[in-house]
Amino acid sequence: MKVLVVDDEPLARERLMRLLESEDTVTQCFSAANGQEALTRMTTDPVDLVLLDIRMPGISGLEVSERMMEATQPPAIVFCTAYDDYALDAFRVQAVSYLLKPVKREDLNRVLRQAGQLNRAQLNALGDQDAGPxxxxxxxxxxxxxxxxxxxxxxxxxxxxxxxxxxxxxxxxxxxxxxxxxxxxxxxxxxxxxxxxxxxxxxxxxxxxxxxxxxxxxxxxxxxxxxxxxxxxxxxxxx
The missing domain is CATH 2.40.50.40 (OB fold (Dihydrolipoamide Acetyltransferase, E2P))
Incomplete structure (x- = not known):
């Protein structure tokens, strides 16, 4: 599984990267410091899962997720936030789940399993895969x-x-x-x-x-x- 971490906080970004690098199911992991950088990377090197901060300067995590979901084959999306009141918004844009900061290893393991199981269901929820963008x-x-x-x-x-x-x-x-x-x-x-x-x-x-x-x-x-x-x-x- 290829994973992209999107967070404007360097320490939070580095912590997640370290946790991911020790996971057997993760084959590659990348990082982006803001929403625009994440969108640019997705056009050149798509991933299977995006761990996405919600509160970022410029493009918010919610807006980034909506734009990512317009792709023909959108990634699974998991929000990483210190505010659990964003849970409903997460599912409104069909995120797989959300993680509360600071992220715990057991919670990360849980969402990695969910991402693998639900990625296909997430695509189906968007409609026929052959329908295009x-x-x-x-x-x-x-x-x-x-x-x-x-x-x-x-x-x-x-x-x-x-x-x-x-x-x-x-x-x-x-x-x-x-x-x-x-x-x-x-x-x-x-x-x-x-x-x-x-x-x-x-x-x-x-x-x-x-x-x-x-x-x-x-x-x-x-x-x-x-x-x-x-x-x-x-x-x-x-x-």
Whole structure:
């Protein structure tokens, strides 16, 4: 099992690393001093389990966990905190468990066993593994996790990006550029303000005035396509 320790306190981070290095089930362990460093490491070298501090400067542990859970194969997450009132939040983002600081060896052994047993269940709880990435989108009731396969398109309008999905319209915290960079294999730009999941592409047509229009699977309306992106789209409809 590959484990990542995320904590802004050097002593707490080093203590956990020492405990992990003596565990037979742990094959590799890494550390990160903040949320951004942890997210960067996960993109280059994914792990099976993340031991995550909640209160950190910059990106909080709760936000880091939500972003990690958007991965196609998210890690098991265990929160490490001195405040047990975060327990409900831990399970809201589908963490496997949480540890109270200072972490005891017997408690660490317990969550390592849970991580191994529940990692598969955690993935299943997110939906079908073959469904691809999962996004966290804003609704009037809070945040909602929606598979990319439920999305029709993303549209930028001034300061906001709106996602149209089977559940209705949702607000997205990411820009179109960030969405493209995060899921380049799944999304394609059709207009300067519109991004579409590739699996939704159905038909590219041209009207009498020379304008391009895109029909999407499962959606009645057609989307306008700029000439520039029409050239890039055409190969996706060939063969």
């Amino acid at each position: 999962v996004l966290t989108l804003q609704t009037g009731r809070g945040k909602e996790r929606i598979p990319l396969t439920d999305l029709y398109y993303f549209r930028a309008d001034q300061k906001y990006v709106t996602a149209l999905c089977r559940q209705g319209e949702r607000l997205c915290d990411l820009s179109l550029k960030q969405l493209e960079e995060r899921w380049p294999d799944h999304l394609v730009r059709v207009h300067r303000n519109t991004l579409v999941p590739k699996q939704r592409l159905e038909k590219l047509s041209r009207d009498s005035e020379g304008g391009f229009w895109l029909r999407l699977r499962g959606l009645e309306e057609s989307l306008p396509v700029s000439r520039r992106f029409a050239r890039e789209l055409k190969p996706l409809f060939e063969g």
